[in-house]
Amino acid sequence: MIGTGISVNSITARRRHPLARLAVVALALGLLGGVYAAAAPSDSTADAAVASGKADDVAEGKSLFVAHCASCHGLNAEGTSMGPTLVGVGAAAVDFQVSSGRMPAADPSSQAPRKPLGEWVTPEAVRQLAAYVQSLGGGPTVPTADMVDPAKGDAAKGGELFRANCIQCHNFVGAGGGLTYGKYAPNLNPATPEQIYEAMVTGPQAMPVFNDSIITPEQKRDMIAYIVGVREQVDPGGFGLGRIGPVSEGLVAWIAGISFMSLTAIWITAKKRKRTSK
């Protein structure tokens, strides 16, 4: 499992940032399969801890911050030329960036990609880090499990909001898409309901902020219900072909359709009656 983690991770890193390979391999060495499994169930306790703002969480968070974040964001999160200030970004931003592996960034480029989590990134550590950043200047907090429960949202209403606000960049089914200057809208399939919510309230990277006065928390839950529902849907028409529309359909029509028809044409014409030579 660890071996697999190394190869996948190093491929991704090499493709994007050849110089950062060593750093990412080091992160991957610490990757354990149980990290993902452990992340989900403990979220509610993390939320509670952040909300109550336990002082020891803040202290622990500060030491984590100094170890993993301060080189770019500054020792007191005041920001440097390498990274912006984190005063006021809130716990939601920390939870989104760190739990999706985007932060700590492998290198400061146009956009930090989602990547496997480092060994130290436990739900506990994320909660402590979030508590520390929250203590600096407030900001959006991590949503409760109830706020992001897809079962409690209205998918049809969420779909309308999703089409009006998200698909310009993320595509009708959240398959993602290209943006300018090396940025891109990521595929929404790996995002947890919490991360989708946090992305809307914090506006990470190229994404705009959709705060509660633009889209209410209930509407956000509706959208999460739609996104999660559609991505779990079994395509009724067969293979979804990446669900990116006519581009992959056209490729299939030519590569599968016309190739097949050419081969059968060759096969049919090859069947000849014996002919006497002239």
Add this chain to the structure above:
Amino acid sequence: MNETPKPIAGTATYLDDRLGAGSFLKRNLRKVFPDHWSFLLGEIALYSFIILLLTGTFLTFWFKPSMQHVIYDGSYQPLVGVGMSEAYASTLHISFEVRGGLLIRQIHHWAALLFVAGMTVHMLRVFFTGAYRKPRELNWIIGVLLLTLALAEGLTGYSLPDDLLSGAGLRITEGVAISLPIVGTYITFFLFGGEYPGEDVISRFYSLHILLIPGILLALISAHMVLMWVQKHTQMPGPGRTEHNVVGAPFYPAFMAKAGAYFLFTFAAVAGLGTFAQINPIWLFGPYTPADISAGSQPDWYMGFLEGALRLMPSWEINFLDHTVPLSVLIPALVPMGIIMTGLAVYPFAEQWITGDRREHHLVDRPRNAPVRTSIGMAGVTFYGILWLLGANDWISAYFHIGLYETTIIGRFAIFLGPALAYWITYRICIGLQRKDQDILSHGVESGVIKRLPHGEYIEVHTPLAEDLADHVRGKKEIPIVDGDEDKDGIPPKGVRNPIGKLRAKASKFYGTDHVPLDGHGHNGHGNGHGDGHGDDHAAVGAGDKPRELH
């Protein structure tokens, strides 16, 4: 041996006396069709069209071409309660509630993609083999019309479900119409029955899509087939094949069996795709709202080159007397399509004018033997291909991590440099292949047998090319050249004295000059190693063929 049973003989005679079917069939059932796999490619389009007519009829039973606003209350949960047009709702109904509806919808759509793709490969075959030459120019024009109409048929077809993706295409259609100088607004209001999107366009497209365009398509396809039947199919050069015969299998039974089998293969292809590959999942796109647009909105493949042209175009516009001429929309909408379709339509006539070739051609060219035509064709394919590719530049950017703007900038250069490069490369390949033909004809093919001669020299025995293949290669015909040479008094012949005539003579020489005559060895600095006593053994190993210069 046996007598025909009386009921059959009687009926046959009755019909024969009244319809004259017997002699007609006797004449036509034995009609000979030449055999080459590429001659079947057009049938992909023909059979797809038949499948389109049948599946399309099925879809009309449930489709409601209405833009009446309804609230969805069907079985697809994520859209329940959402406002949409009746057209969209009825397409959802076909997809999720009509038995077999989704399958037929998908077969219809896949068949449409294959219909245009089949036309395209058929057209490329006809172009590159010169099968459009006299007497088939008019049938070629019919073909160009069919292709153009197929694009219109496709656009009106995929717009019908009134989903968010096709709505983007409709919006571009409106943008093109309204960008036409002077008449733009009138045309747009006429087409949409008022402000975009209005409430009329779907029902109007419906009439066009199921009645008018398929009617014209059917008529033109029939004319295309009848002309092909009457003029006889072209054939590849080969043993016993001349300009005055057709070598192949009779329509009945051999060709009919093959054509029937090919229909079944076409059906298998579209039915297989319709079963296993999801196409146009309109429930994922959502109903059309003019305010919404999705990333990665592309049209079906055959419109992709127009999409690419639009994406490639700089934002030029002319402002004149408070009127705007948006070149950024007009040029990509009209120019590439104009170049491609007009170019195709006039090509046979332009070629005839340049070469002065008024002969009938029933034997086709191998592409290498008409290098200028083949190179022009490949330049056209490259032009189309680059536009087509850039229609998907956002996916290229997202999947291959290339900046979006970089794809556009590279495309703006590639659209001019690519065709030129393709022309040059193709030309070199054609000349190279001609040389190979010449080589094989004069030296034969390597047999793999190494022989030691009495004086110690080793040679590889070359055997002459098999006779049918040699006939195929020898089928090369010289391209005529308009005589533009001055006579002994320095006066050029009539017709090439004016500038246009001079240009024609020049173009003709360029187009028709045969750089590598088939039996041309000996007069191009080549031929050592021959006639020095090897007899039938042909070329000696290392006979020192010097590279020949192109003159």
